[in-house]
Amino acid sequence: MTIRFMPIILAVACVGCLNLQQRTPEEATMTSLRNAYQNLRFPKSEYGGQAQRPAWWLCRPEEIADICLGVKKGRCEVIGQTTAGFPLFAVFYGQFDDGGPRQSSWAASSSSDAYECYYGKPEKQTIVWATGFHGAEPEGVVATLNMIQLLETGKDLRGRSYPKLLELAPQFRIIFLPCVNMDGRAISQDHLQGTDKVTFRKACQGEWLDGQPIEWRESKRYFPLPLERVRHPGGYPNADGFNIMHDATPGNIRTPEARAMLALIERYAADFFFNGHSCEGKPFMIMPSEINYQVHVERGLELADAVNARLVEADLRSGMPKKAATRTINFNNLVSLTSGGLAMSNELNSWADSFDDMIEPNFIIMEVILESALKKPLADRAALVR
Numbered sequence: 001m002t003i004r005f006m007p008i009i010l011a012v013a014c015v016g017c018l019n020l021q022q023r024t025p026e027e028a029t030m031t032s033l034r035n036a037y038q039n040l041r042f043p044k045s046e047y048g049g050q051a052q053r054p055a056w057w058l059c060r061p062e063e064i065a066d067i068c069l070g071v072k073k074g075r076c077e078v079i080g081q082t083t084a085g086f087p088l089f090a091v092f093y094g095q096f097d098d099g100g101p102r103q104s105s106w107a108a109s110s111s112s113d114a115y116e117c118y119y120g121k122p123e124k125q126t127i128v129w130a131t132g133f134h135g136a137e138p139e140g141v142v143a144t145l146n147m148i149q150l151l152e153t154g155k156d157l158r159g160r161s162y163p164k165l166l167e168l169a170p171q172f173r174i175i176f177l178p179c180v181n182m183d184g185r186a187i188s189q190d191h192l193q194g195t196d197k198v199t200f201r202k203a204c205q206g207e208w209l210d211g212q213p214i215e216w217r218e219s220k221r222y223f224p225l226p227l228e229r230v231r232h233p234g235g236y237p238n239a240d241g242f243n244i245m246h247d248a249t250p251g252n253i254r255t256p257e258a259r260a261m262l263a264l265i266e267r268y269a270a271d272f273f274f275n276g277h278s279c280e281g282k283p284f285m286i287m288p289s290e291i292n293y294q295v296h297v298e299r300g301l302e303l304a305d306a307v308n309a310r311l312v313e314a315d316l317r318s319g320m321p322k323k324a325a326t327r328t329i330n331f332n333n334l335v336s337l338t339s340g341g342l343a344m345s346n347e348l349n350s351w352a353d354s355f356d357d358m359i360e361p362n363f364i365i366m367e368v369i370l371e372s373a374l375k376k377p378l379a380d381r382a383a384l385v386r
């Protein structure tokens with residue numbers, strides 16, 4: 001029996017091989033994305049997101065893949081795989097011909113007499129724009145996909161144009177990482193508009209087995225979150241329970257997501273790293289951490305203040321946050337150590353009145369940052385080493 005059927009089995013297997021060989025890289029990426037769902041321990045949560053999302057509100061892993069793989073003016077690269085096996089997409093705009101190993105690292109060269117041995121002499125500043133660190137916060141992801149569409153076609157997915165941004169963007173090298181935490185995104189809802197505080201907590205930081213929400217600060221008592229003790233982990237962590245935002249222990253980076261980002265930041269000597277988030281409050285730019293170069297703290301304070309003033313002006317928030325450095329230790333601290341770049345985070349408002357208002361602040365932030373960068377470098381390496 002076994003022998004008689006073997007040729008048939010072999011023939012079927014060979015057709016399978018042929019199919020595999022004929023697949024385009026895009027098809028292979030989509031297959032790995034679909035397969036990653038099988039590695040998830042938890043299903044997509046049912047918290048919130050009841051209101052119909054607009055057609056332009058793209059935030060599911062396959063929608064992220066569609067936009068990234070479809071770029072023509074930009075270049076899409078899969079820079080790594082998440083814990084569950086989702087592809088990590090990066091979309092590049094500008095000339096990136098410095099992919100080879102550098103002569104030195106930032107750490108070494110900044111202590112030498114020539115930091116250019118690492119940094120080189122780039123004509124344009126390099127921006128890494130990363131969103132979706134926390135999977136239950138889709139706003140940044142949606143905003144980034146809209147920005148990519150804007151750079152591709154002159155209009156975002158809503159048909160809006162941002163002439164100022166279109167004029168500024170080509171004066172920089174920009175790398176978009178639309179969704180850092182694809183694992184968390186895959187098990188999160190499309191949005192949290194209209195949810196109550198408890199539901200919001202459960203969707204974001206998770207829910208213990210007894211149904212109690214895991215509070216925001218409480219979630220950080222664990223690294224990783226003990227997944228066997230939760231009913232649902234929310235969209236905060238990756239599939240192993242790690243909060244990528246705090247994967248910042250030198251020499252012991254736990255997540256493939258953080259490792260892939262750090263490699264990218266070092267390889268292209270990022271000048272500025274945008275770290276995108278959302279919360280239930282009004283949008284704002286978070287003040288920089290004081291655990292950094294003094295020059296970066298001052299530049300960060302100045303930028304955060306300028307962004308927040310513009311958000312007030314646009315009626316997206318009332319009142320200015322206090323202009324004082326935080327003491328947070330998170331992924332941003334590693335950016336300065338890796339490339340000498342300045343890293344900053346923001347919060348969008350998941351409870352904003354309209355879907356437009358949920359993403360609008362990121363367009364403002366991008367414009368303020370780029371405009372300011374043309375007047376004064378975002379990370380002035382010469383000033384850092386002086």
Ligand SMILES: [Zn+2]
Pocket residue numbers: 133134137276277278
């Ligand atoms: Zn967040």
